[in-house]
Amino acid sequence: MTDNSSIAADQLKSIIARIERLEEEKAGIAGDISDVYAEAKGNGFDVKVLRSIIRLRKKDHDERQEEEAILELYLQALGMA
Numbered sequence: 001m002t003d004n005s006s007i008a009a010d011q012l013k014s015i016i017a018r019i020e021r022l023e024e025e026k027a028g029i030a031g032d033i034s035d036v037y038a039e040a041k042g043n044g045f046d047v048k049v050l051r052s053i054i055r056l057r058k059k060d061h062d063e064r065q066e067e068e069a070i071l072e073l074y075l076q077a078l079g080m081a
Contacts, residue, residue: 037047056064075081 037050040050041047059067072081
């Protein structure tokens with residue numbers, strides 16, 4: 001192997017190792033999140049609603065308003081509102 005290909009291989013190994021470490025951390029965090037949802041459920045909270053709230057909080061106000069307006073329009077069209 002030439003020096004350039006050796007350097008590229010070392011970089012590739014480093015990148016792969018970093019990705020694998022981050023994937024492990026992500027799995028750990030996902031487990032922690034599941035534990036919090038389980039705790040919330042154990043305390044009587046509706047997990048499905050909590051997940052909806054988390055999704056909504058990620059959106060800015062205007063995006064939420066637009067989505068809610070479209071939802072209301074669709075519900076009216078279906079005779080559900």
